[in-house]
Amino acid sequence: MYDVIIVGAGPGGLTAGIYAGRAGMSALILERVFPGGQIARAHIVENYPGFPDGIEGVELGIRFKEHAERHGAVIESVEVTGYSLEGEVKKVFTSGQTYEARAVILAMGAAYKTLGLYSEKKFLGTGVSYCATCDGPFFRGKDVAVIGGGDTAIEDALYLANFVNRVYVVHRRDELRAQMALQKAAKQNERIEFVWDSEVESITGDAVVEGVRLRNRKTQEMRLINVSGVFVAIGTVPYTDDVKSQIKTDASGYIITDEGMRTNLPGVFAAGDIVAKPLRQVVTAAADGATAIYSAQAFLREKE
Ligand code: NAP
Numbered sequence: 027m028y029d030v031i032i033v034g035a036g037p038g039g040l041t042a043g044i045y046a047g048r049a050g051m052s053a054l055i056l057e058r059v060f061p062g063g064q065i066a067r068a069h070i071v072e073n074y075p076g077f078p079d080g081i082e083g084v085e086l087g088i089r090f091k092e093h094a095e096r097h098g099a100v101i102e103s104v105e106v107t108g109y110s111l112e113g114e115v116k117k118v119f120t121s122g123q124t125y126e127a128r129a130v131i132l133a134m135g136a137a138y139k140t141l142g143l144y145s146e147k148k149f150l151g152t153g154v155s156y157c158a159t160c161d162g163p164f165f166r167g168k169d170v171a172v173i174g175g176g177d178t179a180i181e182d183a184l185y186l187a188n189f190v191n192r193v194y195v196v197h198r199r200d201e202l203r204a205q206m207a208l209q210k211a212a213k214q215n216e217r218i219e220f221v222w223d224s225e226v227e228s229i230t231g232d233a234v235v236e237g238v239r240l241r242n243r244k245t246q247e248m249r250l251i252n253v254s255g256v257f258v259a260i261g262t263v264p265y266t267d268d269v270k271s272q273i274k275t276d277a278s279g280y281i282i283t284d285e286g287m288r289t290n291l292p293g294v295f296a297a298g299d300i301v302a303k304p305l306r307q308v309v310t311a312a313a314d315g316a317t318a319i320y321s322a323q324a325f326l327r328e329k330e
Pocket of ligand 1: 173174177179
């Protein structure tokens with residue numbers, strides 16, 4: 027019986043591991059693939075405090091892991107298959123074993139939605155990105171495309187327009203989903219050009235991205251835009267399918283927490299990208315992990 031089981035070894039889960047150890051709690055971290063979370067996909071992380079020259083995402087993940095282990099967290103590489111979270115003893119199931127703890131932190135993260143194209147996979151890391159904040163600065167002075175019409179896509183376009191030459195926002199309809207203030211700012215920005223009613227047929231290039239081939243959904247006309255980068259911003263999908271029946275989520279499936287990262291169930295907390303919140307970054311995930319342990323510790327103390 028552990029004091030706390032943390033599911034997911036991204037920045038949220040691993041920071042929870044560090045704080046658990048320092049709080050004198052026994053902690054087990056379960057992760058399917060290591061390094062866990064979106065951080066493994068970030069080529070260079072340039073906005074995590076303390077690394078002014080940037081740090082490779084994988085390297086930062088390894089450092090988080092070593093830091094958590096240094097403070098006594100046990101990390102196991104297993105795939106969680108189910109949960110029983112309502113009782114006093116929380117149970118986490120894998121195909122071979124059942125783990126038990128007095129508290130659980132859900133930090134399984136979220137996956138970026140993909141377009142599902144072969145060429146999208148092929149150019150991942152060589153021009154295709156799901157994170158403008160992480161990878162945008164590599165495209166300084168170049169032309170890029172942002173795919174999507176929601177808040178993320180328009181915020182990405184505005185961010186990129188600060189330093190790229192031109193941003194094409196490719197949207198499948200002729201009306202944006204993004205909030206009005208963002209729409210207004212983007213439409214007034216001379217570096218941003220909208221390509222309406224268009225779907226990406228393929229991303230073209232040899233070793234790196236050279237363009238996007240688009241199909242107009244109304245006229246079926248094809249168009250090739252020359253760009254060096256393609257930022258796919260069509261939403262994310264949280265890994266909450268296995269907990270949704272027990273834990274309250276918002277309409278998009280993200281876990282609803284209070285400011286102490288408490289979920290609707292006593293003794294169950296959430297941290298990182300799986301949480302309903304406005305900014306999903308390494309630094310906010312880490313902060314969630316610290317807060318979740320602070321609340322878990324108070325919860326266990328009350329029980330005693
Ligand atoms: P989103 O609101 O779900 O928007 C996704 C966009 O991608 C939509 O425009 C959608 O088109 C398009 N799309 C979806 N699947 C597609 C596909 N297969 N091919 C092409 N286009 C596709 O996602 P999001 O922008 O990431 O935002 C997620 C949540 O976070 C939202 O609740 C948002 O308000 C919030 N958020 C808030 C802020 C902020 O307040 N500052 C910033 C970022 C995100 P359709 O419009 O045609 O469906």
